[in-house]
Amino acid sequence: MRKELKEYKFDWMLLSCFSAASKLQNGTEKEYQQMLRYIPYFRGVVETVLSTGKPGQRFIEICAKYLDNLVNAKERGYHTAITTFCFSPIIFYAMDIMPICLEVMSVMLTFTYKRGSSDFLDFCNEVGFTETSCSSQRGSLGAYLAGIGTDIDMIVTDTPGVCDTNANAFAFAASYLNKPFFQLDMPPDLTGNRSDEYHREDYKALIAFLEEHTGKKLDLDRLRETLQEAEKQDAMIAELEELARLVPNPLPVTYNFFVYASRFLFAGMPECTRVLEAMLEVGRKNAAEGKSGISNGKEKVRSFFCYIDHYVQSLKFWQMLDEYGICYQGNILSRSWASNAPHVKEYGTYEAAYTLHTDDLDKLIGDIALLNSRMPMIKSIRGPYDAPHMWLQDTLSLAKMYKADFIVYNGTPGCRNTWGMVKLLARDTEKAGFPTYIMYADAFDERVQSWETTRDRFLEFLTVRRLI
Template sequence: MRKETREYNFDWMLWNSFTAAAQLKKGTEKEYRSMLKYIPYFRGVVESILDAGEPGQKFLDICSKYMENVITAKEKGKKTAITTFCFSPAIFYAMDIIPVCLEVISVMMTFTYKRGTAEFLDYCNEVGYTETSCSSQRGTIGAYLAGIGADIDMIVTDTPGVCDTNANAFAFASAYLDKPFFQLDMPPDLTGERSNEYHREDYRALIKFLEEQTGKKLDPEKLRANLRELAKQDEIIAELEDLARMVPNPLPVSYNLMVYASRFLFAGMPECTGVLESMLEVARENAAKNISGLSGGVEKLRAFFCYIDHYAQNLQLWKMLDINGICYQGNILSRSWAHNAPHVTEYNKEEVAYTIDTTDIDSLIDSLAMINSRMPMIKSIRGPYDAPNMWLEDTLGLAKLYNADLIVYNGTPGCRNTWGMVKLFARDTEKAGFPTYIMYADAFDARVQSWEATEERFMEFLKVRRLV
């Protein structure tokens, strides 16, 4: 790692970037436009998000707040926990712990910096990670391993049995940094009393661990308030998802990203609700006027992303879709498995959904255990890809419901669990009538395949399959 990179704490720098970006539109339009030329590498992100109007502004505000929470945790007397995107942060907020979600912070850096996270990715390899371990954790954990981030008190994850590269990344960091470690396990069966019971008991062990680390008992009232907020968020997401079924889709392409990122950052907190409410307002207005969310106003294709997105600098994936009139019909990161989600009610999938019950402490913990076990990736990719309620069934159900014309896979070379089955998976989705494109890029590391090459190949696929 370069000496210069070690000069400042990386999370402090990121907080500064997002805080400055969040202020840009608070002056006049002229001031805003004049400022853009001074941030040549960051302007793409700023423009893409702020041009989304109030939801974009609110989204930048909460990104800045999240990073501020991380860097000021110690002076506010709070504990910090490194965690993962498929772990609901609601429990951390209920216990006054500041979550540090590695994958989301990697995305923030990949979007923002021309250099991406390359130095942190490589630093992990220098200290012992394999090169094929997932880049979404390495992009951020490298900085913490190098000692250029906020103090971390514990590491908490929930991916054993689902994604071993993810689970190993956290286990390695715990050993290397000598920090207390807790992992929830995921049995291969999603449903059934044995699995449910396992999730609930495992979750109680997690709470015991968090109580030991913080020296405080879980406050049921705080948890209840968070889960009520989470239920409100689920309702908004259900309505957004319903609106996305319309033709034309009234949601701008960036909304899907803002839905899942807001949940990963602040599930159960008013910050997340604020962004969602603001998106819902715009989406409802567009729907009432029968307007497409695309900036060109003409919907040509509808794409469903069956795994994660490509986080090339400046949100280039979303720009490409928008310019080409391709609606973003969601991915598995943005889907909620709440009892009222459209895909749950449409397909009578109540058995796999969760319901929030705030009656007493037991029902609160059970609800949270169920929410957590239905988070992205650990919901759909824990068992064989073509087993009931797993990746193939979820993808086909969602692609049909949202009227997709094509399905796109993107991941990282570290996704051994999805790479191991993606060809079979694509064969099945093709058989079901969906042209399926497999991107050979790394969502977080442009050195694997440049964005330009990724875009060219994607466009070639559309032409070869006569979709454009």
């Protein structure tokens, strides 16, 4: 790795960027424009996010807050755990553990650094981790392996049974850094008594692990408070999703990203609630006026992303969608599987959802175990893709319900579990009447396919299929 990258802690660098960005609009417009010239690599993201007004401002603020918590975690008496996006952070917050979400950190790196996370991606390979592994973890993992991040106390993941390369990244990190490791293992079936029991027993083992490594007992009252806040957030997300069903969709293209990123950072915490509130305000207002969330007010076509988004290139992907009037109807990351979610109600898939009983302390552990087993990806990519409640069913029912005109797969070449069957999925979705596009780019590493090629191929698909 380049020597200069080891000069400063990378998370501290990120904090500086985001905290400065969160204050950018404190001054005059002229000052703001002046400042943008000094952040050429971060500029695209800052402009895209801040142009959404209050929600974007709050979103940048909570990113800065998260990084501040992270950088200062040790000093403030918190433990730190490296974890993954599909692991609900609620349990960590309830136990004074700072969750360090690798994928979120990788996205922040791609947003701010000149060469994105490429140096850290490569550093992983230098120390023996495979270059074919998923770039979503590898991007920031490299920094931790290089010892330029906050001190880590433990490593926790919940993707065994769902995504090997994810689980493997955490297992590798634990062995490489010699840190305590815990895996929540996911059985191939989502529902049924056997799976419920497995999820619950496994989660109890997790709590025992966290108690052992923090030296603190889990306080059920605190867990309840956090879950109550999460309940509130689920209701707000349900309202946002309800709004997204409208034609035109009143929510701007970036909202979907704000929703899941805020949850990954602060589920169960008031920070997340504040972002959701701001989005709802705008969404409700647009809906009342019958306005589209697209910048120029014209929704031309509706897209559903069946996997993840494209984070490199300063959010150019979102800008392109917005520019072409392509409304964004969500992806696998954004949906909540609370029993009050619109799609759960619409299709009556209550057994695949979770309900929180925050009035009953005895049920809390079982509830949070179930909630965690319904996190994005964890919920729908286990077992065969065409089994009940799995990827195919979710993709088709969501695309239909949100009136998508086409479906897009975007992931990373490191994703074994989806590349193993995405061709089959695309065949099925095409048969169901959805033009389906498989992107060969890497969501986190622009060196796999340049933005120019990604854009051209995407637009070519839309043209050939007469979608634009």
